[in-house]
Amino acid sequence: GDSVTQMEGPVTLSEEAFLTINCTYTATGYPSLFWYVQYPGEGLQLLLKATKADDKGSNKGFEATYRKETTSFHLEKGSVQVSDSAVYFCALTPSRSNDYKLSFGAGTTVTVRA
Amino acid sequence: GAGVSQSPRYKVAKRGQDVALRCDPISGHVSLFWYQQALGQGPEFLTYFQNEAQLDKSGLPSDRFFAERPEGSVSTLKIQRTQQEDSAVYLCASSLLSATNEKLFFGSGTQLSVL
Numbered sequence: 491g492d493s494v495t496q497m498e499g500p501v502t503l504s505e506e507a508f509l510t511i512n513c514t515y516t517a518t519g520y521p522s523l524f525w526y527v528q529y530p531g532e533g534l535q536l537l538l539k540a541t542k543a544d545d546k547g548s549n550k551g552f553e554a555t556y557r558k559e560t561t562s563f564h565l566e567k568g569s570v571q572v573s574d575s576a577v578y579f580c581a582l583t584p585s586r587s588n589d590y591k592l593s594f595g596a597g598t599t600v601t602v603r604a
Numbered sequence: 605g606a607g608v609s610q611s612p613r614y615k616v617a618k619r620g621q622d623v624a625l626r627c628d629p630i631s632g633h634v635s636l637f638w639y640q641q642a643l644g645q646g647p648e649f650l651t652y653f654q655n656e657a658q659l660d661k662s663g664l665p666s667d668r669f670f671a672e673r674p675e676g677s678v679s680t681l682k683i684q685r686t687q688q689e690d691s692a693v694y695l696c697a698s699s700l701l702s703a704t705n706e707k708l709f710f711g712s713g714t715q716l717s718v719l
Contacts, residue, residue, distance in 0.1 A: 594646025
């Protein structure tokens with residue numbers, strides 16, 4: 491079945507450091523790919539998404555590019571802030587139409603120190 | 605309310621007890637989802653409602669799990685005869701759109717601990 495594997499955490503960084511969280515997927519066809527973020531005490535929220543190969547999703551300084559050839563969707567940010575401390579989840583939905591089920595990775599906890 | 609509200613925030617149950625978890629979606633939202641998130645894992649799909657109709661319950665792990673949304677708004681996830689493996693955070697999400705995860709809003713979850 492469809493699945494997502496993401497880099498294990500926790501990840502601890504200093505402010506202004508570069509962040510990469512690796513995510514690879516297994517799926518048939520062309521799934522849609524997502525990054526969700528969960529800030530402390532809050533619900534999951536969509537950070538960015540990409541729906542076809544070579545698309546780049548971006549939001550709040552974060553970027554991820556849908557790479558079909560490497561089945562990857564790595565999350566990057568050039569200069570992190572303390573407010574970026576959160577748990578990040580890579581996810582996908584299958585390419586079949588009307589399939590709304592999200593398959594999530596295990597999550598990566600990121601802590602940014604001042 | 606402004607977002608998806610879940611109650612209680614924490615629930616401790618003795619093994620064998622029945623529990624009921626409540627989700628208040630954003631008013632007017634058509635789609636409602638339940639996910640189960642075990643410790644250290646990502647959320648896993650349980651069930652999907654479109655208004656009051658439960659269109660997909662393929663993720664419910666056993667017949668001890670039951671969900672309803674009788675008037676197409678508030679939903680309740682019921683777990684009968686709880687077991688230790690049911691310990692998890694139960695997440696509810698809603699969307700204005702149907703049969704999609706577009707514009708999905710998640711609640712903060714109910715953390716269930718079964719002793």
